[in-house]
Amino acid sequence: MTGHLEPEKETSSRKPRADSLRNREKLLVAARDVFSAGGAEASLEAVARRAGVGIGTLYRHFPTREALFQAVYSREIDQLVELAARLAAEEPPFDALRHWLHAQIRMVATKKGMLAALNPVFDGATEVFAAHQERNRRAVADLMARAVAAGAIRDDIEPADVMRAVIGMCYTRDQPGWQDTVIRLVDVFLDGLRIR
Amino acid sequence: MTGHLEPEKETSSRKPRADSLRNREKLLVAARDVFSAGGAEASLEAVARRAGVGIGTLYRHFPTREALFQAVYSREIDQLVELAARLAAEEPPFDALRHWLHAQIRMVATKKGMLAALNPVFDGATEVFAAHQERNRRAVADLMARAVAAGAIRDDIEPADVMRAVIGMCYTRDQPGWQDTVIRLVDVFLDGLRIR
DNA sequence: TGTTATACGGAGGCTGCCTCCGTTTTGCAA
DNA sequence: TTGCAAAACGGAGGCAGCCTCCGTATAACA
Numbered sequence A, B: 001m002t003g004h005l006e007p008e009k010e011t012s013s014r015k016p017r018a019d020s021l022r023n024r025e026k027l028l029v030a031a032r033d034v035f036s037a038g039g040a041e042a043s044l045e046a047v048a049r050r051a052g053v054g055i056g057t058l059y060r061h062f063p064t065r066e067a068l069f070q071a072v073y074s075r076e077i078d079q080l081v082e083l084a085a086r087l088a089a090e091e092p093p094f095d096a097l098r099h100w101l102h103a104q105i106r107m108v109a110t111k112k113g114m115l116a117a118l119n120p121v122f123d124g125a126t127e128v129f130a131a132h133q134e135r136n137r138r139a140v141a142d143l144m145a146r147a148v149a150a151g152a153i154r155d156d157i158e159p160a161d162v163m164r165a166v167i168g169m170c171y172t173r174d175q176p177g178w179q180d181t182v183i184r185l186v187d188v189f190l191d192g193l194r195i196r
Numbered sequence C: 001t002g003t004t005a006t007a008c009g010g011a012g013g014c015t016g017c018c019t020c021c022g023t024t025t026t027g028c029a030a
Numbered sequence D: 001t002t003g004c005a006a007a008a009c010g011g012a013g014g015c016a017g018c019c020t021c022c023g024t025a026t027a028a029c030a
Helices: A018-042 A044-051 A055-061 A065-090 A094-108 A112-123 A128-147 A159-170 A178-193 B018-041 B044-051 B054-061 B065-092 B091-112 B112-124 B127-149 B159-170 B177-193
Strands: none
Touching: A018 A055, A018 A065, A044 A055, A044 A065, A055 B065, A065 A094, A065 A128, A094 A128, A094 A159, A094 A178, A112 B091, A112 B127, A159 A178, A159 B159, A159 B177, A178 B159, A178 B177, B018 B044, B018 B054, B018 B127, B044 B054, B044 B065, B065 B091, B065 B127, B091 B159, B091 B177, B127 B159, B159 B177
16 A cells, blocks of 8 residues: 555665656645645646646556545645644543544635545545545544543444544535534534533 | 526427427436436436437537536425425424435435536536525425424524535445434434424 | 666547537428 | 428537557666
């Protein structure tokens, strides 16, 4: 799985070529920009053009559209995972969970175009994304576990399902201020989750 | 808006040609099948092929992809609206709302492929779909109004947002049994909405 | 500095989108 | 019934994106 992410020296004696690494980086940056702006209909050729490399180079580095999405998306997840750890250390359980879900919404807001592009992917090529979803899931799971231990929320709802619910709620046509709406809806949901 | 749905005699003195009506019907049936099965990536050419008409004929009847979606989708909404009326007449307010939302989920389940295809549309060509969404929204609004009047749920959440939340929750990759999951999540959400 | 593995880039084949227009069909009037 | 014009038909064709393949360029290593 990490074969593409971290070139393995053991396979070949040679070290990876400098231009290869450079192009890979250029492609990732270009992809992030293009997907963020253009959304689902963004063309891979546009990504290659923006990166200033040939379409062939793009396909060599990222053999499928999903592989490219995955690589770009990976970094975003990193940030969220880190935030979860920080919140868990700094806030009471329920608040930590709530604030982290709000952060998730804000992240979706920024990367909306890209996430829209990702949606079909979630349905299709699952194995590739499993790891990222899993990391994300574990972040919520930790936060939820703490809240459950503190007797703040019910314990019969799967973390993965909470993620699904929250991300799903972001999939609405965006009128100005939709983030606030979603935050409210998530708060209602959390209210249903809460033990009073 | 209904110009395409019901050919208006007033515009022209002639009555619509029989083959035109026939082809229109064939296209609608074909589109429903193709979108249900194939989802977002369904090609319009495939629809035309299945209907046994030329691609030009498809585009004349439905100048945009959205117009075609809209026509197909319209019938589905009809059913839901009708169901809402029946439930309102037959069940207590909260149960009626709950059961109707469950029906909505089931409907999405059946038409999943088609709805996936619709998602980008909701973002883009809004005017076309406004009417359908509005009819749907009004159905929930009625059910919610009854529940509010009965003191069963809080009154500060917009019906449209409830729709958004429920439909959003359906946008998850489908593992076997996802409908049950979503029904549970919606129940949690309703719990948050409830006044106890 | 030469050799070779490796990466580059874009041409090309394919498919889908949508338009345009010559041909066919149908409604209507005589 | 027949003839004609309005209306609908269907598919060719232009364009764009997807992905593959391979001749050329270049970086690593001896």
